[in-house]
Amino acid sequence: MPSADQLYSVAEIREAERRAMAEHGIAGAVMMARAGAAAFEQIRRHWPERRRLTVICGAGNNAGDGYVVARLALLAGYRVDVHALSDSARLPVDAADAAERYFQAGGRVEALGDSLPGDSVVVDALLGIGLSRPVSEPYASAIAAINASAAPVVALDVPSGLDADTGNVLGCAVAADLTVTFIGLKRGLLTGFAADYCGEVLCDSLALPSEVLAGAGSIYRLTKTPPSPRPRVAHKGHCGHVLAVGGNLGYSGAIRLAGEAALRTGAGLVSIATRAVHSAVLNLGRPELMCHGVESSADLASLLDKASVVVVGPGLGQDAWARTMFAAVLASGKPCVVDADALNLLASRSERRDHWILTPHPGEAARLLGSTTGQVGADRFAALVSLQQRYGGVCVLKGAGSLVGDGERIYVSSTGNPGMASGGMGDVLAGLLGGLLAQGWSALEAARLGVYVHGEAADRLALRHGERGLLAGDLPAEIRELLN
CATH class of the missing domain: 3.40.1190.20 (Ribokinase)
Known part of the structure; x- marks a missing residue:
């Protein structure tokens, strides 16, 4: 388990993923499944009365997390709408597999319209932590649609458009009500412009061994250490x-x-x-x-x-x-x-x-x-x-x-x-x-x-x-x- 107060760079999280696979035999698909399950559990806890999910998927592994969430919601009896900005056949292998499992469960994909249903929970699975340049189309329009929605928004790993290392907005970014981040807490989620975009931030370690993050991180969340009582003879x-x-x-x-x-x-x-x-x-x-x-x-x-x-x-x-x-x-x-x-x-x-x-x-x-x-x-x-x-x-x-x-x-x-x-x-x-x-x-x-x-x-x-x-x-x- 990572320290609750330690923060990590994107490079350190990438290295932790590599070590989980190479040294501990934990497949990328397994981590993706755990990430989607963790996010769906938080959605159920935060909005138990809502039974509709709108998932917006991009072109990378973040989209795979979104497809996992969509499949779990579908199996739980939710009404699920998935809008994809990339053909599932062009996704990375693990994400494509997650999409296929969603389709096998009876799910389908629709074109993203001008507005999103206000009675759902919107899941941002567009861009993830790898973004390093300004958001371009069609992602900018998708982010605008998410932000225009009256529905609560959950970001997977990081709000799309927010730099997970610096907390800067790369052109535009999703304004989430909840961010469920994975493996370790990214440093950019707590500084810069992050407070306007992340909402509540929760971290799930995906049950990875603590060794995958060994030696990483020299950045920490500030916590209070209460002062000791003064000696009774102090002057x-x-x-x-x-x-x-x-x-x-x-x-x-x-x-x-x-x-x-x-x-x-x-x-x-x-x-x-x-x-x-x-x-x-x-x-x-x-x-x-x-x-x-x-x-x-x-x-x-x-x-x-x-x-x-x-x-x-x-x-x-x-x-x-x-x-x-x-x-x-x-x-x-x-x-x-x-x-x-x-x-x-x-x-x-x-x-x-x-x-x-x-x-x-x-x-x-x-x-x-x-x-x-x-x-x-x-x-x-x-x-x-x-x-x-x-x-x-x-x-x-x-x-x-x-x-x-x-x-x-x-x-x-x-x-x-x-x-x-x-x-x-x-x-x-x-x-x-x-x-x-x-x-x-x-x-x-x-x-x-x-x-x-x-x-x-x-x-x-x-x-x-x-x-x-x-x-x-x-x-x-x-x-x-x-x-x-």
């Missing part, structure tokens, strides 16, 4: 001192959010270094924040001496003051979280360190790599690897399915929601990561836990109140509950 000196640097003119809110998040995460002390005009009012309503007006590197030096961790970037700006503050933070050699405008300033320097966490969104990542947001989005995994190789430490590439990497492993977050598309969310994450670092977590442990909890806090709030109107300032109290 604030044991819990670290976070210094948050930022809040340039007009942007005091960003550094306030970061500071409060660090407090709610459990940091013993939190100081804020900001523009002097903000310092007297920034902690109104949150007196636990120690706010200091800082206008020069000399002003910052004593605060840096006292800090165990520095969060730099929220509301920092990119003017002369910002550059002075950022240079002083780097010169201090303190462990740090680098976020927002500090990342933009970092893009113009040649710095590589092992004890920092970088938290770019795709635009910031593009500037750090000297590329474009399109290039970053085309392969988020490759972009993360490039960031870590160039800058060291632990990198967090934010976005739907945020990625965390340290050069050895990559973790993909399954928490978070579109309600987080509002100002200040990244500032809260930066403070959260800083608070965890200050309490003794390693950079990788802090990033893994912090990214997961940040998204989970937003998910819990969205479940109670909805996604629209979710504010960054809503998260710190929820983060506190989750960490406890």
Whole structure:
């Protein structure tokens, strides 16, 4: 059985299939039969009241999975409509055999019309995991027909048109309600645009021996490791001192959010270094924040001496003051979280360190790599690897399915929601990561836990109140509950 939290590339899944056949004598037709049976079982579980199935088959082995589903449904007394975009005689051997068995059971194939019946369950068996180029006709029209249907949609292995390695849409893609994937969980089902197309994702190992995936995979789904209880004798000196640097003119809110998040995460002390005009009012309503007006590197030096961790970037700006503050933070050699405008300033320097966490969104990542947001989005995994190789430490590439990497492993977050598309969310994450670092977590442990909890806090709030109107300032109290 594959690990429930391990993710695989298409190449690794192909190799697992080869090993299953060559080393364990499991025929491709057997795996296809198991895949179809697993998918049909999930259809019955999810929509027990529906007794009609519409299966759309393409030209490869994914079509064979679809024919297996169709035959099983037919034998179970369902009304079954199969629409094929390829003559069954031209399918690969195992898929052609699955089609023939469907015909022998009394099934037939019809031309795909302009609309699909709304009272059925639609099964997407068009393209599978091997797609690497934009969807062409007649597949694009078939995908459009599926997406126009009012019926629930089940994708076999991957929604057709979605890149199973990157989560990108190759021109167009099926928007499924359920994706039943096979052998191992594909990495592209949890990041990029996948959330808009996969629906619920379930993985069936097809009862293959675990050995077929041995040695594969350095990518994992992010899970939460609950913190241990504090010693009863703990005091604030044991819990670290976070210094948050930022809040340039007009942007005091960003550094306030970061500071409060660090407090709610459990940091013993939190100081804020900001523009002097903000310092007297920034902690109104949150007196636990120690706010200091800082206008020069000399002003910052004593605060840096006292800090165990520095969060730099929220509301920092990119003017002369910002550059002075950022240079002083780097010169201090303190462990740090680098976020927002500090990342933009970092893009113009040649710095590589092992004890920092970088938290770019795709635009910031593009500037750090000297590329474009399109290039970053085309392969988020490759972009993360490039960031870590160039800058060291632990990198967090934010976005739907945020990625965390340290050069050895990559973790993909399954928490978070579109309600987080509002100002200040990244500032809260930066403070959260800083608070965890200050309490003794390693950079990788802090990033893994912090990214997961940040998204989970937003998910819990969205479940109670909805996604629209979710504010960054809503998260710190929820983060506190989750960490406890």
